[in-house]
Amino acid sequence: MHPPDADAVLVRHGDVGIKSDAVQARMEARLAENLEAQLDARDIAGSVETEYGRLVIHTDDVAAATDAAAETFGVVSASPATVVEPSLDAIRSALADAAREHYHGGTFGVDARRAGRHDFDSRDVGREGGQAVWEAVEDAFDPEVDLDDPDVTFSVEVRETRAFVFLEKRAGPGGMPLGTQRPLVALVSGGIDSPVAAWLAMKRGAPVVPVYLELGPYGGPDHEARAVETVGRLARWAPNVDLDVHRIPAGDALERLADAVTNTRMLSFRRFMYRAAERVAADVGAVSIVTGEAIGQKSSQTTANMAAVAGATDLPVHRPLLAWDKQEVVAKARDLGTYTDATMDVGCDRLAPDQPATAVSRERVVAAEPDALLEWAEDAADARETVPVDPGFDGRASEDDADDAEVSNAR
Numbered sequence: 001m002h003p004p005d006a007d008a009v010l011v012r013h014g015d016v017g018i019k020s021d022a023v024q025a026r027m028e029a030r031l032a033e034n035l036e037a038q039l040d041a042r043d044i045a046g047s048v049e050t051e052y053g054r055l056v057i058h059t060d061d062v063a064a065a066t067d068a069a070a071e072t073f074g075v076v077s078a079s080p081a082t083v084v085e086p087s088l089d090a091i092r093s094a095l096a097d098a099a100r101e102h103y104h105g106g107t108f109g110v111d112a113r114r115a116g117r118h119d120f121d122s123r124d125v126g127r128e129g130g131q132a133v134w135e136a137v138e139d140a141f142d143p144e145v146d147l148d149d150p151d152v153t154f155s156v157e158v159r160e161t162r163a164f165v166f167l168e169k170r171a172g173p174g175g176m177p178l179g180t181q182r183p184l185v186a187l188v189s190g191g192i193d194s195p196v197a198a199w200l201a202m203k204r205g206a207p208v209v210p211v212y213l214e215l216g217p218y219g220g221p222d223h224e225a226r227a228v229e230t231v232g233r234l235a236r237w238a239p240n241v242d243l244d245v246h247r248i249p250a251g252d253a254l255e256r257l258a259d260a261v262t263n264t265r266m267l268s269f270r271r272f273m274y275r276a277a278e279r280v281a282a283d284v285g286a287v288s289i290v291t292g293e294a295i296g297q298k299s300s301q302t303t304a305n306m307a308a309v310a311g312a313t314d315l316p317v318h319r320p321l322l323a324w325d326k327q328e329v330v331a332k333a334r335d336l337g338t339y340t341d342a343t344m345d346v347g348c349d350r351l352a353p354d355q356p357a358t359a360v361s362r363e364r365v366v367a368a369e370p371d372a373l374l375e376w377a378e379d380a381a382d383a384r385e386t387v388p389v390d391p392g393f394d395g396r397a398s399e400d401d402a403d404d405a406e407v408s409n410a411r
């Protein structure tokens, strides 16, 4: 919902605003780049302007640009808006136009904010704006003001050189602009959890390099296709980041592992996976690994077993879903469009022994596994191929250089 003649989208960020001025300016510039990439990818004509604390998309297609902003990390909210000069007259007139188009009875309120130097304050805007709305609709309706919970809110944000009039504040994902952290390798399976974990890492500004282990007889084309498809959904959030999937052929090694090891097999598989991910990370300049593991979700994810598999990589392993319940993950996956109803009897479920160990020491895991297991992992990682993903846009913007990512937690 937007006022008549809206030709801008006012974009707000959150955590970026608590950085030092210099870091904030850099992060806002990155957010502007990412918004431009979103416009490009969706074929929306427009440009992005940065003003301290806010970004403004100038476009005639405010509905599509608002959708794009709402799928951009770092954006807390976005409002399709009409831009007028910062005077009470101009604001009154824009509010009256908006009221004639969007007020159809019931209660209304004017929410006014102001920053900069003006010869009026936000209370003046609220009072005069409210009156303008009232006068615009009183002949046709019986308007009533409710400032606490109105049916329609007419909002005004007055900045130093202009004022924005809008009716909607669309929520974005929040977080930090993508590319403001160094990249991570994301271990993505065809399951529900790992895409959510990768999305959460991206939400905090870290581009991910998706890695899928192709499991030979334990996996299958459907499993792989699902992994690639869910990464495609994630790619909608990151049109200027290369999210093509690094596919590691792990089937042979897993068969050898399954022949050699029984009840600690899953733990050795996890060690294999971390080492393979570490190898990819070294090649692509990623600094850690992110997985969809959660405490107690499977026997290999008890607190004891997560401790037992540490040591296969020197890189930190981040588990953003560590304390999430399955229902919470499913709800988020549905939200993101990465959820799929089909359960597949593949992957870890097929590789798991009948009686997996739930609390083993690291020494026992290592003693039971083939001596060369971690070398097999490195060899498999070296034999990887990349599989393109489809974000579902018509066009695809060019890839972002991971080296560009800045480490910007200076504060």
Ligand SMILES: Nc1ncnc2c1ncn2[C@@H]1O[C@H](COP(=O)(O)OP(=O)(O)OP(=O)(O)O)[C@@H](O)[C@H]1O
Pocket: 186, 187, 188, 189, 190, 191, 192, 193, 194, 195, 211, 212, 213, 214, 215, 273, 290, 291, 292, 293, 297, 298, 347, 348, 349
């Ligand atoms: N074939 C695979 N390729 C890449 N990563 C994998 C693979 N299988 C598992 N992982 C990683 O290990 C984590 C835990 O493995 P788990 O057995 O719980 O996976 P899953 O249930 O098949 O998938 P998910 O955790 O995504 O729902 C996954 O979240 C993912 O990060």
